[in-house]
Structure formats: C-alpha cells, structure tokens
Amino acid sequence: MLSLIFAATLANKPTSAVDTLSPNDFKLQSFSKTVDFFDFARSYAASHGKPIPPANWHAYLYQTYINVSGFQLYYSGLINITAGEGALTIPVQSFLEHYKTPAGKDVLTSSSFIMLLAFNDTSSLHRDSPDKNDNLYASFSLGLDLTSIYQNHSKPALSSKTTTIPLTSSDDNRTWEWGMRYTNLTAVWWRMFTDPLNPRFEALPIAITTYEELTFTYKLELNPTTHTATITANYVIGRMTNLWLFYWIFFLPIVTHYNSTGNYRVNGTKISDETIHQFLERQQIKMSVVLFQNSLILDYATKSTFNNQNVTDAEIDVSDGEILTEAGTETIFKADFGTKQKYNLYNYTANPLNPTVAEYDAVTRTTPRAGYAKNPLFRMHVAFLKYVPLIVAHVDPPLYQKAKDHMLNMTYADYFYITSYPKYSGFKIEHDPTYIAYITATLPTTETPNLFGLIVIGAMVIVAVIGVVFVFKKRGPKTPSMESTTPTTTPTTTP
DSSP: OHHHHOEEOBOOOOGGGEEOOOGGGGGSSEEEEEEEHHHHHHHHHHHHTOOOOOTTOEEEEEEEEEEETTEEEEEEEEEEEEOSSOEEOOOOEEEEEEEEOTTOOEEEEEEEEEEEEEEEOSSOSSTTSOOTTSEEEEEEEOOEEOHHHHTTSOOOOOOOEEEEEEEEEOTTSOEEEEEEEEEEEEEEEEEEEOOTTSOEEOSSOOEEEEEEEEEEEEEEEEETTTTEEEEEEEEEEOOEEEEEEEEEETTEEEEEEEETTEEEETTSOEEESOOHHHHHHHTTOEEEEEEEEEEEETTOOEEEEETTEEOTTOOOBOTTSEEEEEETTEEEEEEEOSTTOEEEEEEOSSOTTSOEEEEEEOEEEEEOSHHHHTSGGGHHHHHGGGGTHHHHTTTOHHHHHHHTTSTTOGGGOSEEEEEEESSOTTOEEEEOOEEEEEOOOOSOOBOOOSSHHHHHHHHTHHHHHTTHIIIIITOOSOOOOOOBOOOOOOOOOOO
C-alpha cells in the first residue's frame, strides 16, 4: 500500500553546482562545496575491488571543511538523494571533529541530527520528554506524489527547496560560520515505538505536514588560550503551515486538512474553524529533535557521564548541565545543555506578520539506543555502514577495526539524546545547544591532517544514504507516474 501512496517525486539534480572531492582537498585550510558522493564511492569501489553502488544512485551533499590549529572539522548536510526513479530531500546533518587533546590523545568525534519527533504525554515516564510510554510520531521530510490519495481533487503544493549558507571566517580564522536551510519542507509522520525490547513503527502514516523552514546554522569558535573548539548549533523549526490527517479504513484513507484558517475536507469543503495551531494545542502535541554522539580513540575506551552517571543506554534528564566524554582521566568532549536551556517560540496568533516571542525551558534527556538504532525505521542507517571501511581499511588497520563498527554507527553510539520543546502549537522554534572539544591549540595555522581527510570521506557516506529508507526500501515493484515537484537549488558556495 505504501508503494502506491508514497512514491518519491522526480527532482532536478544540482548538476550545475556539483564539485569533485579528492584527498588533496584536505590539505587546504578550508573548503565549501556541493558533491555527489556516490560518484566518489563508485570510483573508489571500482579501484579497490569493493561492491560498487548502482550507477543511478546519487547523493548530493553540502560539505564544509575547516583545518586550523591542528584541528579539523568536517560537516555534511544532505541536499537530496535519488535511486534513479525519483529524489527526496531529508534534513540529515552531521559533523565530525578530529583533534589531539592537551594530553596528546588522537580523537575523532561525530555529532548527528537524526529527525524531528512529535509526541504527546500519556502515561509518561518523563514529563515533557518523549519516552516509550508516550504517543510518538516520527517526522521524516521528503517530497511525495499524492495522486492516489487526492485523485481528481486539488493536491497540495509540496515543493521543498534547499539552500546552502556559505562558509565564512573571521580575519584571524578563529571563528567560522556555515549552514543549510530547507524551506517549504514536507514531512510524513509515522507512529513510532521505542521500547528497547520491541522497537518498531506502524506501516501506515498518520499525517503529512509542511513547515515553512528547517534551518541549521553552525558557529565554530577556536580558543587557543582555553584549548577549546566550541560549536554552537542553531536549530530553527519553522512554523507548521499545513496538516493532513489520515484516518484509515482498512487500507483506504480519509483525509482532513488543517491550516491557519480552519479544517477542511480534501475537496475544499470547510468542516470547522479550528486552525492547525488550535488542533495541535488541543491534542497537546509537543516537538523534539533526536541526535546521537559518538567518539573514537585508539587504545582508549571512552565514557560519557552526567554528574558521574553513565548516560549510555540510560534515561537521564541533562537539561540543566553537561555530558562529559572522557578517555582515561582526561575530558575530551562536552555537550553543554545548561547554558542554552531556553528556546524561543514565535507565536503568530495575534499578528501573523509580527509574531510575539517568548522563552521556554527545553528538556534534554538521554535515551536507550536500541529503541532507535534497532528500529526498522532506521535500517538504512545500518545497511550502508559497510561503505565506511572502504576508505579507512588501507590507511590504518587498527583504526579500521574500530571505525568499521563504531564511528557513525547508532548501535555503538556513546549516547542518544532528545531535546524537547513542550510548548509548541506548531509555531516557530529556535534553539542553540553547544558542543565543546578539548584540543591542543596554538594560533590558527593551516595543518595537513594525518588520517582525517581519508576517514571522513568514508564516514560521510552515512549522511548520504540515511534518507533512502522511506522511499527506496518501502517502494513496491509497481509505482505510479511521478511528477517533478521537488526542485532543489544549490547556490554557489564559498571555497
């Protein structure tokens, strides 16, 4: 049934803006480019006797690289991905950091944004934070052909657009900024269950929504005095503009549509004056983001704690503090939630052109990995991890043995964490958590990385292929005709 309803729409490939990627790029102080990663993967696999990704697979990634003071940061954001018949846009974000600690440990860390997760508290174990006892709605964004649902009625315009925010730096190269913005973003909601003993999701979706935007901006600040590299990751979840609810009678959907003016049938007949925001408030729908953190050090095991409590596979509220990742007796990384606990909520009810802004407390909690890492919803995350060792294996065998099982693998994540926004109503949210790496730093200078340039090329495959799960694994052998409704733009980036 899903194959008849949710076929990916054909998208324009950003061929005019696609660059190439080579190991020599990592000798530069910085770069900012858009690449088709699968072109690289096919070339590498062919020359090393590895399985070659199909020729019709393309994954367009916006990538930035910073290489100063013996510190390297590599960021990848997914623009769109296609397996020949169609393309989809999913806002997958990941950045990797490579550095030496003040004690000389060689560290590779990764921070990955996975998805939006809507929820409402039921017999909740953790108030205002999604847990296995709550109603959970996984929100994955993509372009869709809705012909089979809407038939001869007017269909919603689901044209997502992706733009990149160029990499810039201060004159002293200590401050760097970049990002990505997805506008008119379409998301499908599925009921999701995160019980570690039985992780699963319902095959039939419960809703489709559109957001004005989903924006990620990043600011890196290097401080050689304090030996820190601090990243402030700003998330903007735009106002929800449309909500289509599905009520299923066997495999036939009954659709109702909410927007800012009321509730409508699919043929445009008005049902009530209840707006999308009033409906979400009545249903007590809250919003959250799901992320995971990982680290890799040769010859050392890492441990992540909050107030001396191990957070791996634990359920701990960390809203007012920080998670420390240690190797031996040295702190190598810190995720700080207490200094940026507040989020801004933009309420458009009184004046749509001039919203009021209020601050509320965000709630951040760690969660067991299995409910997400072993959920069939994420099986493509795991399936494509086989591409990571393509780069690492010939570089350093000991590093390969650890990287192939751990780096960017959700099953072996240091910890999963969920930041939730209890006051929501479908309005715009703005929040900015902070990540701190403890580095050996001098004044900014260009450095030639040792293994990092090769490691991250392999690791970014994971970012490229995450989105395939909903369209290319769920599609049946027969799909309806597809139309071009998801144009993607990629402005010229700053090298």
